Amino acid sequence: MKNELLQVQGLGKAYLPSKPVFSEVSFTLDRGEFVCIIGHSGCGKTTILNVLAGLDQASAGHVFMEGREVVGPSLERGVVFQSHALMPWLTVQQNIAFAVKSRWPDWRAAQVNEHVEKFVALVGLSPAIDKKPSQLSGGMKQRVGIARAFSIQPKMLLLDEPFGALDALTRGTIQDELMAIVRQTQQTVFMITHDVDEAILLADRILLMSNGSETAEGYRPGGMAEVVVNPLPRERTRASLHHLDGYYALRNHIVDFLVSRAKAH
Numbered sequence: 705m706k707n708e709l710l711q712v713q714g715l716g717k718a719y720l721p722s723k724p725v726f727s728e729v730s731f732t733l734d735r736g737e738f739v740c741i742i743g744h745s746g747c748g749k750t751t752i753l754n755v756l757a758g759l760d761q762a763s764a765g766h767v768f769m770e771g772r773e774v775v776g777p778s779l780e781r782g783v784v785f786q787s788h789a790l791m792p793w794l795t796v797q798q799n800i801a802f803a804v805k806s807r808w809p810d811w812r813a814a815q816v817n818e819h820v821e822k823f824v825a826l827v828g829l830s831p832a833i834d835k836k837p838s839q840l841s842g843g844m845k846q847r848v849g850i851a852r853a854f855s856i857q858p859k860m861l862l863l864d865e866p867f868g869a870l871d872a873l874t875r876g877t878i879q880d881e882l883m884a885i886v887r888q889t890q891q892t893v894f895m896i897t898h899d900v901d902e903a904i905l906l907a908d909r910i911l912l913m914s915n916g917s918e919t920a921e922g923y924r925p926g927g928m929a930e931v932v933v934n935p936l937p938r939e940r941t942r943a944s945l946h947h948l949d950g951y952y953a954l955r956n957h958i959v960d961f962l963v964s965r966a967k968a969h
C-alpha cells in the first residue's frame with residue numbers, strides 16, 4: 705500500500721452521454737513499476753494517458769498521485785508522444801535545457817548544462833547535441849524526447865506509443881536503452897503500445913483494455929478487461945525473451961485477448 709504512487713478510480717469518458725468510450729477503469733501504479741496498456745484502436749488508451757497527465761478531463765472517476773488529485777499538467781509527470789514534439793528552432797541541447805530550466809528556474813547556466821549533457825549522453829546523443837531536430841533521424845528525435853522527459857526527473861513518465869513511428873531495428877535499440885535507463889533511475893512508467901512483444905519486454909504488468917460494443921442488451925462501454933502480471937524475470941533482454949519459460953504462454957494469452965475478447969461484437 706505504501707508503495708503506491710498513482711491511484712485511478714472508476715474512470716470513465718463519454719463524448720456522447722449515451723455511449724461512453726470506457727467506464728469504471730480502476731488501477732494503481734506502484735513506485736518504480738513499468739505498466740503497459742494494450743487494446744485496439746479507439747478503446748481509449750490515449751484518453752486515459754491524457755487524463756493521467758492532467759491534459760484531459762474524465763467524465764467520471766478520479767486520479768490521485770501521492771494522495772493528491774490530478775487536476776492539471778505538472779512537471780511531476782513527464783509525457784512523451786509518438787510525434788516527439790520538439791521545438792524545431794532549438795538545438796537538442798536547447799530543447800532539453802528549456803525543460804530543465806522550467807523545472808529548476810533557480811539553477812545557474814553551468815548546472816543546467818551539466819544536467820542536460822548527462823541526459824543527452826544517457827540516450828547516446830552527445831555527438832548531436834548542437835543539432836536541430838531537422839538534422840536528426842526519427843529515432844534520434846525520439847531519443848531527444850525521451851532524454852527531455854527523463855531530464856526533469858518526473859515522478860511518473862507517460863509514454864504514448866513512443867516507438868510507433870520507428871523502423872524495427874531502431875525501435876529495438878531504443879527499447880533496450882529505455883529499459884536500461886528505467887532500471888537505472890527506478891522510474892515509474894505508464895506506456896501505451898500496440899506491440900505485444902514490446903509490452904512483454906518492458907512491462908511488469910500489462911493492462912488489457914476492451915472496446916465499447918453493441919450487444920443484444922444494448923451498448924456496453926469499453927474498459928479494463930484484465931490485468932496481466934508479467935511472470936518473466938525482470939533482468940530480461942530482447943535477445944533472450946523468446947527462450948524464457950512462460951514467454952509463449954504469456955504472448956498467446958495477450959494475442960488471444962486481442963483477437964477474440966478485446967472487440968466483442
Ligand SMILES: Nc1ncnc2c1ncn2[C@@H]1O[C@H](COP(=O)(O)OP(=O)(O)OP(=O)(O)O)[C@@H](O)[C@H]1O
Pocket residue numbers: 719725743744745746747748749750751752
Ligand atoms: N475530442 C473528441 N471528440 C469525440 N470523440 C473523441 C475525441 N477524442 C477521442 N474521441 C474518440 O474516443 C475514442 C478513444 O480515443 P483514444 O484516442 O483515447 O483511443 P486509443 O485507444 O488511444 O486509440 P489509438 O490506439 O488509435 O490511438 C475513439 O473512438 C475516438 O474516436
